[in-house]
Amino acid sequence: MSATTTAPKSGSTALPAFRPSMKVPLSLGILALLALVFFGFLGPDQTAEMKISDAGDAVAVPALMIPGQVGGVVFGIVLLAMAAYSIYLWTQGERSPKWLPIAFAVVFVFALLVWIVAGARQPSISLAGLVAGSVTLAVPLVFGSLSGVLCERVGVVNIAIEGQLLGGAFTAALVATMTGSPYIGLIAAAAAGAAVSMVLAVFSIKYLVNQIIVGVVLNVLVSGLTGFLYGTLMVPNKEQFNTPGRLDILPIPLLSDIPIIGPILFEQSIAGYLMYIAVAVVWFGLFKTRWGLRVRAVGEHPQAADTLGINVNATRFWNVTLGGAIAGIGGAVFTLVTIDSFTKDISGGRGFIALAALIFGRWNPIGAFLASLLFGFAYNLQSILGIIGTPVPSQFMAMLPYLVTIFAVAGLVGKSRGPAASGIPYVKG
Amino acid sequence: MGVVKLELKGISKAFGTFYANQDIDLVVESGQIHCLLGENGAGKSTLMNVLYGLYEPTAGQILVDDQPVNFRGPGDAMAAGIGMVHQHFMLVPVFTVAENVALGAEPTTFGGVLSMDETRKKIREISDHYGFDVDPDALVEDLPVGVQQRVEIIKALVREAKVLILDEPTAVLTPQETDELLDIMRQLKAGGTSIVFISHKLREVKAVSDVITVIRRGKVVGDAPPTASATELASMMVGRPVSLSLNKAPAQRKETTFVVENLTVRAANGTNVVDGISFDIAQGEILAVAGVQGNGQTELTEAILGIQDHVTGSVTLDGKQLLGLPVKEVLRSGVGFVPEDRTVDGLVGPFSVAENLVLDLYDQAPFASGISMKPAKVTEHAKAKIEEFDIRTPSAGAAAGTLSGGNQQKVVMARELSRPLRLFIASQPTRGVDVGSIEFLHKRIVAERDVGTPVMIVSTELDEVIELADRIAVLYKGKLVGIVPAGTPRDTLGLMMAGVGPEGGSDD
Numbered sequence: 001m002s003a004t005t006t007a008p009k010s011g012s013t014a015l016p017a018f019r020p021s022m023k024v025p026l027s028l029g030i031l032a033l034l035a036l037v038f039f040g041f042l043g044p045d046q047t048a049e050m051k052i053s054d055a056g057d058a059v060a061v062p063a064l065m066i067p068g069q070v071g072g073v074v075f076g077i078v079l080l081a082m083a084a085y086s087i088y089l090w091t092q093g094e095r096s097p098k099w100l101p102i103a104f105a106v107v108f109v110f111a112l113l114v115w116i117v118a119g120a121r122q123p124s125i126s127l128a129g130l131v132a133g134s135v136t137l138a139v140p141l142v143f144g145s146l147s148g149v150l151c152e153r154v155g156v157v158n159i160a161i162e163g164q165l166l167g168g169a170f171t172a173a174l175v176a177t178m179t180g181s182p183y184i185g186l187i188a189a190a191a192a193g194a195a196v197s198m199v200l201a202v203f204s205i206k207y208l209v210n211q212i213i214v215g216v217v218l219n220v221l222v223s224g225l226t227g228f229l230y231g232t233l234m235v236p237n238k239e240q241f242n243t244p245g246r247l248d249i250l251p252i253p254l255l256s257d258i259p260i261i262g263p264i265l266f267e268q269s270i271a272g273y274l275m276y277i278a279v280a281v282v283w284f285g286l287f288k289t290r291w292g293l294r295v296r297a298v299g300e301h302p303q304a305a306d307t308l309g310i311n312v313n314a315t316r317f318w319n320v321t322l323g324g325a326i327a328g329i330g331g332a333v334f335t336l337v338t339i340d341s342f343t344k345d346i347s348g349g350r351g352f353i354a355l356a357a358l359i360f361g362r363w364n365p366i367g368a369f370l371a372s373l374l375f376g377f378a379y380n381l382q383s384i385l386g387i388i389g390t391p392v393p394s395q396f397m398a399m400l401p402y403l404v405t406i407f408a409v410a411g412l413v414g415k416s417r418g419p420a421a422s423g424i425p426y427v428k429g
Numbered sequence: 430m431g432v433v434k435l436e437l438k439g440i441s442k443a444f445g446t447f448y449a450n451q452d453i454d455l456v457v458e459s460g461q462i463h464c465l466l467g468e469n470g471a472g473k474s475t476l477m478n479v480l481y482g483l484y485e486p487t488a489g490q491i492l493v494d495d496q497p498v499n500f501r502g503p504g505d506a507m508a509a510g511i512g513m514v515h516q517h518f519m520l521v522p523v524f525t526v527a528e529n530v531a532l533g534a535e536p537t538t539f540g541g542v543l544s545m546d547e548t549r550k551k552i553r554e555i556s557d558h559y560g561f562d563v564d565p566d567a568l569v570e571d572l573p574v575g576v577q578q579r580v581e582i583i584k585a586l587v588r589e590a591k592v593l594i595l596d597e598p599t600a601v602l603t604p605q606e607t608d609e610l611l612d613i614m615r616q617l618k619a620g621g622t623s624i625v626f627i628s629h630k631l632r633e634v635k636a637v638s639d640v641i642t643v644i645r646r647g648k649v650v651g652d653a654p655p656t657a658s659a660t661e662l663a664s665m666m667v668g669r670p671v672s673l674s675l676n677k678a679p680a681q682r683k684e685t686t687f688v689v690e691n692l693t694v695r696a697a698n699g700t701n702v703v704d705g706i707s708f709d710i711a712q713g714e715i716l717a718v719a720g721v722q723g724n725g726q727t728e729l730t731e732a733i734l735g736i737q738d739h740v741t742g743s744v745t746l747d748g749k750q751l752l753g754l755p756v757k758e759v760l761r762s763g764v765g766f767v768p769e770d771r772t773v774d775g776l777v778g779p780f781s782v783a784e785n786l787v788l789d790l791y792d793q794a795p796f797a798s799g800i801s802m803k804p805a806k807v808t809e810h811a812k813a814k815i816e817e818f819d820i821r822t823p824s825a826g827a828a829a830g831t832l833s834g835g836n837q838q839k840v841v842m843a844r845e846l847s848r849p850l851r852l853f854i855a856s857q858p859t860r861g862v863d864v865g866s867i868e869f870l871h872k873r874i875v876a877e878r879d880v881g882t883p884v885m886i887v888s889t890e891l892d893e894v895i896e897l898a899d900r901i902a903v904l905y906k907g908k909l910v911g912i913v914p915a916g917t918p919r920d921t922l923g924l925m926m927a928g929v930g931p932e933g934g935s936d937d
Binding site: 205269288290291293294296297300303304305306307308310311345420428 | 481482483503504505507513515518519520521523524528529531532533534535537540541542543584607648
């Protein structure tokens with residue numbers, strides 16, 4: 001064929017260059033303006049004291065003193081600059097880099113913190129305590145969302161995280177009290193979570209019952225069962241059945257004295273260390289090993305996996321079970337770390353927040369971990385701000401974690417894409 | 430080593446009381462291309478799924494090199510040297526080529542940690558050897574279907590398949606890609622690989638096969654040499670003499686009443702899936718829209734019907750603008766529409782044949798008055814249509830979903846042709862329909878043209894396009910490559926389907 005004549009072309013003129021969604025630049029811009037106005041111009045005139053190290057620490061770091069109004073204006077300008085950069089990229093037809101919204105969120109949250117603290121009756125807060133407390137509150141969320149990652153990656157929607165957490169919490173308290181060892185309680189909690197998960201696995205994989213329905217029913221069932229046993233067993237015989245004691249805090253010498261990150265990373269109970277290990281192991285497993293490749297294949301295209309000799313339903317069953325065990329450990333944190341006894345519905349909806357964290361974290365163990373930390377921070381902020389006495393009513397503070405969840409999941413996630421076969425049972429042929 | 434002889438003895442496979450395969454004997458000699466020819470639903474794929482270990486046979490035996498084998502899963506079949514390229518690719522879209530190839534037989538180091546380098550190397554070797562041009566690190570979802578198919582072949586070759594089953598491999602390919610695939614098959618054969626080639630397309634089968642086995646309704650009808658004529662093979666497939674060519678009179682073009690101008694449909698990801706398309710159709714002519722699946726055909730027809738969002742341009746019928754009208758208004762303007770997937774958009778499976786025949790008219794006289802329907806009228810209407818369109822159904826009350834593909838399609842066609850039409854659009858009018866029904870449906874389409882309706886056919890089967898068209902429009906990546914008259918050579922059409930304009934030169 002010669003190229004002397006050109007192909008007939010439809011009469012369309014050159015179309016404007018492809019533009020990415022303007023959702024991110026636009027929302028950053030609006031938030032930055034709001035921050036500048038409310039935190040800056042209308043900001044409180046007290047100075048917020050942000051303590052970095054506690055009185056007893058080996059290394060003393062002076063506290064940050066940030067004047068409310070000036071700080072607010074500075075933060076507002078920084079935020080505006082970031083939003084402007086994002087908008088500039090958008091006009092050039094480019095997406096904002098991934099770090100930008102994250103950096104924006106960190107500065108925004110810090111600005112929010114300064115604004116609230118400077119407006120409080122007692123304008124002083126311990127940053128170290130805030131962050132460490134956030135991590136502590138995030139631990140069950142991290143375990144729960146890891147459970148969700150393992151299940152969804154293999155194609156099963158795990159709505160029953162709440163039930164697994166609760167089952168783990170109850171069993172941990174009961175077994176730890178009866179054996180006198182919180183460590184045995186921890187192992188029992190994993191078994192309890194796995195047991196709840198196995199019910200989900202059997203019904204959804206073998207009997208093809210709708211996964212959402214099984215999950216919801218399981219949550220109600222575990223809540224009812226543990227509530228009943230709590231009322232009949234634990235309340236009348238607290239000494240015998242509901243005094244588990246706590247898992248020891250095992251600080252790592254020297255490292256735990258580093259300001260801020262010391263207590264977070266190196267002054268944990270065994271469950272805290274397990275959390276870091278679990279995140280790393282699940283991530284490495286999913287993305288770097290044969291097991292993970294197969295798991296992801298089963299969650300994306302089970303038929304393809306089947307035609308390559310991978311047993312789809314067995315893979316799903318064991319993954320869901322493993323997920324349950326991990327969530328069970330998360331549940332034990334409630335009764336063996338946070339407080340040292342079980343109360344009815346102690347998990348209080350954290351399983352659903354873990355589910356949100358998993359989606360916010362884009363089905364990635366590390367993403368789920370970071371999202372859990374954010375939600376943990378929101379929980380912690382709520383309690384700390386109650387103590388220092390902010391002008392914001394406590395009911396609004398109590399809503400904070402859920403608001404963050406809704407905005408995080410709906411707004412900033414964008415079009416995140418889960419495993420293609422998630423929620424769809426696999427039937428041969 | 431290397432060569433494998435494969436033998437199936439008395440294989441039967443039943444689903445409930447229905448026998449998809451009955452007492453099938455088949456011998457695939459080593460180093461041959463053995464074709465399984467049969468209509469859609471004849472049981473070819475079922476047989477191959479039995480051979481590949483995906484289904485357990487109800488009766489019968491598989492022998493590899495005269496040794497009976499018992500495949501409990503695809504893993505066993507692969508171990509015996511059998512590889513399969515499925516009609517719907519078994520590739521994980523979000524994985525890379527290397528990950529897809531490695532899956533199930535992953536090279537690992539200590540502790541199950543993946544080491545993909547070995548797989549990459551193997552892919553490059555095979556790719557170079559056969560001239561595949563496949564990048565091991567490309568994401569599968571970004572690859573064109575032709576390349577995806579090569580990935581599937583690589584998958585089988587990496588597992589050292591000695592027998593390669595290709596299930597309807599040409600369904601998703603352009604004519605040129607098909608020719609390339611046939612070449613690859615010949616190369617593989619020369620290298621000692623036996624191939625089982627499943628198809629219902631006579632031209633390809635005749636071009637490449639050493640032996641042809643014809644299957645009809647789950648049974649082997651007989652073997653034929655590749656020199657057998659197309660008519661002979663078609664008659665064996667269908668079980669009665671069929672005429673393969675439609676003798677239609679030349680078009681009597683009248684007034685041009687349907688005009689599409691600069692039609693553009695924007696997809697959610699910001700690209701234009703239909704990109705500035707303009708054409709018109711006169712009363713009494715058939716415009717066939719050709720193109721490989723997924724080049725904007727679905728969106729084009731749906732935009733005309735009004736079930737697509739983000740549409741710009743103009744669509745006028747009898748001078749009236751259709752864009753922006755609700756679907757019901759579009760249909761009331763005299764548009765008959767046969768959607769591409771009858772089971773999803775064309776029929777309500779659990780509803781009766783009679784109900785499906787009035788889905789568009791159920792709220793109007795004579796089938797309804799006020800808020801009540803008149804079942805007697807509906808049934809009466811159904812009986813007339815069943816007669817007229819030769820719909821093989823136990824009764825007018827039978828659920829439409831239980832009918833065969835061809836008869837379901839007749840129900841859809843009967844419904845859409847029952848109104849006085851000003852425009853008739855049929856998308857994939859004979860997909861998955863038996864040869865006998867194809868003949869009938871084609872005649873009805875031509876009959877509609879001959880009463881003076883502008884007709885638009887969308888088909889990915891080039892044979893069908895050539896058969897029906899008075900003019901042929903070719904779509905590629907949402908753009909109109911060109912409109913050419915009927916009688917344009919196959920090769921030219923094939924190139925156009927790959928985006929090369931009819932006068933030469935590339936569109937890109």
